[in-house]
Amino acid sequence: MTDSLKAVYIKTYGCQMNVYDSGRMLDIMRPHGFHHTDDINTADVIILNTCTIREKAAEKVYSELGRILILKNERTKLGKETVIVIAGCVAQAEGKEVIRRAPFVDIVVGPQSYHNLPMLLEQIKRNKSWIVKLDFEENNKFDLLPEELGKGSSISFLSIQEGCDKFCHFCVVPYTRGAEFSRPVSNIYREALIMAKNGVKEIILLGQNVSAYRGLPPDIVEDHDIDHKIHKDLKNQENNTIIISDIQKNHKKNDNFNYWSLSKLIENIANIKEIKRIGYTTSHPIDMLNDINLIFLHCTEKKLMPYLHLPVQSGSNKILKSMNRKHTREEYFQIINLFRKYRPDIALSSDFIVGYPGETDDDFADTIDLVKQIEYSQAFSFKYSARPGTPASEINNQIDEKIKDQRLQILQELLRKQQMIFNLQKIGDEMEVIFEKPGKKNGQVIGKSPYMQSVVCDGSLDIIGEIMNVKIVDAKQNSLFGKII
Numbered sequence: 122m123t124d125s126l127k128a129v130y131i132k133t134y135g136c137q138m139n140v141y142d143s144g145r146m147l148d149i150m151r152p153h154g155f156h157h158t159d160d161i162n163t164a165d166v167i168i169l170n171t172c173t174i175r176e177k178a179a180e181k182v183y184s185e186l187g188r189i190l191i192l193k194n195e196r197t198k199l200g201k202e203t204v205i206v207i208a209g210c211v212a213q214a215e216g217k218e219v220i221r222r223a224p225f226v227d228i229v230v231g232p233q234s235y236h237n238l239p240m241l242l243e244q245i246k247r248n249k250s251w252i253v254k255l256d257f258e259e260n261n262k263f264d265l266l267p268e269e270l271g272k273g274s275s276i277s278f279l280s281i282q283e284g285c286d287k288f289c290h291f292c293v294v295p296y297t298r299g300a301e302f303s304r305p306v307s308n309i310y311r312e313a314l315i316m317a318k319n320g321v322k323e324i325i326l327l328g329q330n331v332s333a334y335r336g337l338p339p340d341i342v343e344d345h346d347i348d349h350k351i352h353k354d355l356k357n358q359e360n361n362t363i364i365i366s367d368i369q370k371n372h373k374k375n376d377n378f379n380y381w382s383l384s385k386l387i388e389n390i391a392n393i394k395e396i397k398r399i400g401y402t403t404s405h406p407i408d409m410l411n412d413i414n415l416i417f418l419h420c421t422e423k424k425l426m427p428y429l430h431l432p433v434q435s436g437s438n439k440i441l442k443s444m445n446r447k448h449t450r451e452e453y454f455q456i457i458n459l460f461r462k463y464r465p466d467i468a469l470s471s472d473f474i475v476g477y478p479g480e481t482d483d484d485f486a487d488t489i490d491l492v493k494q495i496e497y498s499q500a501f502s503f504k505y506s507a508r509p510g511t512p513a514s515e516i517n518n519q520i521d522e523k524i525k526d527q528r529l530q531i532l533q534e535l536l537r538k539q540q541m542i543f544n545l546q547k548i549g550d551e552m553e554v555i556f557e558k559p560g561k562k563n564g565q566v567i568g569k570s571p572y573m574q575s576v577v578c579d580g581s582l583d584i585i586g587e588i589m590n591v592k593i594v595d596a597k598q599n600s601l602f603g604k605i606i
């Protein structure tokens with residue numbers, strides 16, 4: 122790649138997996154001479170990392186592309202080349218349709234293929250033709266390991282699992298991200314070590330459903346001589362990938378491995394001295410009781426953050442059944458009660474959908490009742506929107522938009538109150554805060570509490586990247602205010 126295509130702008134839509142993927146795209150591109158820019162006008166490569174979870178996602182991408190085309194044409198007049206890349210779930214769902222509707226797009230790359238970006242950009246440069254790459258190659262994607270991982274960040278995501286087999290009736294993830302795939306323990310541990318070396322203090326283990334994590338244990342990897350090879354030459358990515366692929370094939374044939382659960386993985390990452398905090402997201406209730414040790418670990422492992430994001434989506438058993446969630450509200454309460462028993466101060470978070478097809482006033486009242494009983498520290502709530510191709514989109518009994526709006530308002534008002542109460546309860550507490558970035562005002566720094574809240578303190582920018590004891594003196598809806606002790 123010559124100097125003509127260097128600055129990369131990425132716009133990320135949607136969930137934390139996409140945020141993680143955008144970071145990895147940059148990690149993968151950096152060794153090839155690319156650098157990140159926040160200014161789209163100066164970007165030689167523009168990547169839209171898209172999401173299909175919300176309504177009209179594809180339409181939003183096309184209208185954004187209209188604006189980008191104007192920019193591309195202006196740059197062309199100045200003799201500057203601009204490569205446009207559509208990545209993520211819209212890319213996976215739409216494929217060549219993207220090129221048909223927006224022929225000025227150069228690359229369409231699915232969530233399982235973005236590790237090929239440097240090569241695809243090189244191809245575009247040589248052939249000047251569009252490329253659509255949508256293969257499901259999870260091993261390759263994860264196992265290309267830049268040594269810059271986590272550099273410049275005190276908090277980093279580490280992807281341990283991807284895809285989902287749950288097929289909730291409203292969700293496109295199983296179609297766009299594929300079946301559940303757990304990364305082998307050695308690979309994850311190796312990334313955690315690199316992050317620790319690069320100054321990361323908090324790792325959030327990430328996946329569509331991390332509670333379903335079943336990782337190939339390191340001794341299996343050693344049996345195949347892979348650990349030795351990995352440590353011998355981290356840069357020999359091609360070899361690692363081939364060997365891991367072979368093991369993965371064997372593991373699919375042979376189900377006798379003693380797979381590692383999420384809790385065992387956490388226990389081991391906790392042994393890395395430089396890593397001070399570990400979190401995980403997202404989980405599914407039906408997998409939580411398969412790894413009971415995870416609940417105990419919230420009591421015994423100091424590094425495990427007192428935070429659980431456990432989506433429930435609805436408080437109505439009728440709607441949960443229609444959503445194909447495979448659990449009841451009673452089972453959800455049972456899990457939450459267990460977590461609270463072993464970690465009473467745990468901060469709880471969830472996802473909610475209001476106005477799912479067939480949701481009556483009584484069903485919605487069940488959701489409100491569930492929220493009142495649980496008392497969340499934060500939560501994400503949305504109006505149901507039909508995703509093409511999902512079973513829920515074919516249910517006749519769709520809910521009127523006005524009713525959805527009213528229900529969302531009621532739910533969000535309650536969740537806001539609960540978040541405020543949770544934050545106010547922290548006033549007077551002392552807690553460890555990892556400082557991440559400058560505050561909005563001069564002389565302020567922003568960090569993160571173990572409960573996932575933003576904490577604003579007066580302090581020098583030198584403390585960014587440090588972990589410090591802070592006394593909380595005030596609280597607002599979205600952040601705490603503290604004094605460094």
Ligand code: SF4
Pocket residue numbers: 285286287288289292293294295329330405
């Ligand atoms: S658990 Fe359900 S909502 Fe979550 S990713 Fe899987 S199918 Fe989608």
